[in-house]
Amino acid sequence: MDDQQIPQQSQIPVGLQHNIGYLLNRLLRGLREDMNAGLAPLMLNVQEYSIMRIIESGRAATQQQVAERYGIDSSSMVELVDRLEEREILLREKNAQDRRSYRLVLTPKGRKTLTRAKRIAESVHKKFLEPLEDDEREMFYGSLVKLITSRPGGDWA
Secondary structure, three states, X not given: OOOXXXXXXXXXXXXXXXXXXXXXXXXXXXXXXHHHHHHHHHOOOHHHHHHHHHHHHOOOOEHHHHHHHHOOOHHHHHHHHHHXXXXXXXXXXXXXXXXXXXXXXXXXXXXXXXXXXXXXXXHHHHHHOOOOOHHHHHHHHHHHHHHHHOOOOOOOO
């Protein structure tokens, strides 16, 4: 990739070049836009994809646990799950341990959709990180994992 395609640091206002919140927000917004565009043919958005990945991980089984892991309020979570359930991507099942809660389970269609979505996400991530050299990418991933796992509740990413 030539230098003209890589944005220069000078394109970011001097006062914000070391503002971690601003930089991460800009980066995340760009990645979210790219992911939403990539997932659009599957009629998924990045929130729905993230919920599917959390369910697949097995680290959160109930609707409430998924909402907590993703950091989403319960009413928004209900809407997201409703949409995925209507599309037969996932099922709500009564939780045998707690009848007040529902387990979320990917359907066969949901697993197939998730497999396709993961391929798309991998492609989007690869393109998103293109400006970085291989060693820079590895350092970036390592730094993110270190920052996440050093925080309380950072036991899984």
